[in-house]
Amino acid sequence: MNISWTNTSKALQDFASILVCGKCGSKPVSPVRLINCGHFFCRDCIKSATICIKCDIPVQPCEINPDCLVSNLIQACDTIAQVIKRDNIWDNTVDMSNISLDNAVSEIFNTSKKHSYIKKNINKQNSKGETQLHTTCLRRNAEQVKHLLIAGANPNTKDNAGWTPLQEMISYGCIEISKLLLSCGASPNISGYDARTPLHEAVECNRIEEAKLLLDHHANKNLCDQYGKKPIDYCKSDEMRQLLIDVQSSSEKILDKSINQTLDTSLSIRCDKIVIYASNLKHENQKLLNLLATKHKLKILTAYRSSVTHVIVEVNERNITKLTLDVLFTIVHGNWLLNSEWIVLAEDMDNISNMDFELFEVNGAPTSDVPKRARENAENQSPRLFNNCFFYFALQTNITYRIGDVELRKDDLIRLVKAGEGTVLTREPNPEDLKDMMQAIPFHIANDSSHPLYKCTHYIIYMPGKDEPRIKYKMPHIKSLPLIWLIECIEKFTLINPAHLGLS
Structure with missing residues (x-):
């Protein structure tokens, strides 16, 4: 053809x-x-x-x-x-x-030869988590919104309720400011309160023009909120429904979309502060990293913390690293996981802020492509792995458990679950008390209604052996699963079908 x-x-x-x-x-x-x-x-x-x-x-x-x-x-x-x-x-x-x-931004702003410096603390959040851009958008001051964006305001910052400026403006029907935000890198697919995207808001409010605008900027019509509903499930008019049904299908349009998405990504790229944690590096690489930190004034932590942005590890010839507790935290947080070759090249660079980190991204730990998927999930500000999941650990506090080569204590598991936006229960849940709860769907399987865990929000985690529970639940909304299931979920960055581990 x-x-x-x-x-x-x-x-x-x-x-x-x-x-x-x-x-x-x-x-x-x-x-x-x-x-x-x-x-x-x-x-x-x-x-x-x-x-x-x-x-x-x-x-x-x-x-x-x-x-x-x-x-x-x-x-x-x-x-x-x-x-x-x-x-x-x-x-x-x-x-x-x-x-x-930045042509798209320049046309909207009409600011020829305007001096624009990124202002210090421009993205500082108040007690509600709102930035200057949030509050200015809420005042409907389009001109001031322009100036803030020129000065470096991040259009994708969430407030404490999970709302970005774009979600606020779509909800209120402020299409002019919505256009400004989208032109300056605001993501149309960031999920906010109840995992709802701006398109969910536009559809539920039956705002046709706003929905068209979001779709023109490649809003994903298939993302689900925490109740497993897509935007089309909130349609209130035939016009809106038809708008969402019409989809691009030709290969040419798909390629056009990929080009535009590349441009959108380039507009929104921002260089944040780099905080490094080195995990089990060889002695010579650790020495090089210390020299690199001195040269580029990098912050290096001696223990993993939530403030870490880049984790450096050793890899084999296939760019695969060993699964460790540090790597598990890296995946759950969605940090960059880089191989030690990055240190060598960065040492020869005068400025590392423009380096292409993807060239050094670890391929697997050991499952291929998981570090990248986890990082992209975090960069897109999507809910983390254990969103809408509740865990009760039927484990001993003072015992070290071993899964493969990884040694974990109960406190480590609690921190992993919380880092993945899961909730840790201090009392074993009663299945009967959960039946009348509003049904939430775990985000990372919300698009697969056939998944056996689609409606499962509560998990009792145990270690097989003499201490395992005598009663194990296999109901749609609550299940008892061994600890290896939880570790496999993190390793593969998805909620694993228990059957894949031989569990009925």
Whole structure:
């Protein structure tokens, strides 16, 4: 079948136009980015500059850094161009005074040559968990929202109730501010209170235009809230229902979507503070890491804490690491799990904030792709592994339990469950008392109503042997399961079907 790829060619051409050098307007050669303003250029076009060519912000040599993201996006564009047999995507003439990777934001803001610095404490939260962006959105002050976003306000911060600014604005029907937030990297798929997404809010309030806007920005129509309901389950009009039924199905539209999602991701990438924990490193790698920390002023913890962002481990030739208690916490939290090769390369870098961490991400521990899935789940601010799950540990406090090579105490298990947003019970639950509870669905199996744990929210965890409970529950809403099941769930980052472990 002959595919013309007309729409894809146009989308790819537009994307390439956004990626061109901010000075020469051509495909960037060895692209570099200016730290203060975020604009990027060919290395030779900007290497001797003292101010940014596009916004006049002063530039120091140390503020010009290689941009791995743009390099990867350029390579991806070239790959797609080869697939669709389009050889001239970089052959265009553009007005470089207005186009950049942040083009969508610039058009909305209409702030030509505006100096924009990321303000300190701009994302500080008040007692309700609200940032300045939250409160300004609630005041419906679109102009001030623009200025906050320009100054570096994070549009994806949740308040204490789990609401992002976008969810608030969709709920109130403020479409102008919603457009601003989405154009500046607000995710349409972050789940908030009751695991509801902005699309859930738009549908339940029957806000057609807001729903169209979210869908145009690739809102996922198949995400479930904590009751297992998708947005379509809250429809109140035939128009809304039809809007959600209409789906893109052609391969060309899917490819267009992937290009746009790459752009959306690039707009929302933010460099947070790096806090490192080294787990069981070789002596020589630990010494290198200490030197690296001194050079780049990195914070290194001697024990795993919730503030850790990157965990460094040793791996085998297949980039697989050994499952340990530290690794279990890393998966549950969704931290970066990097192999020790990162230390060697980072030592030679002048600035590590632009490094592509995915190049060093551990492939498995030992299950393949789990560290990446867990990290992406955390970056998307989706509910953690044990969301809507309640655990009672029928275990002894002073005994160390061994699962494979991992040794755990009851206190370790309690911390793991709490880190996964699960609830730990101090008393064994009574099945009869749970029947009348409002039925919540664990988030990570909410899309699979055939899963045997679909309606199961309560778990009694025991260790097989002389201390295991005489009565074991196998009801839809409460089950007694061995400790190995819990560890397997974390290792594979999903709620395991007990049958897969030979449990009926």
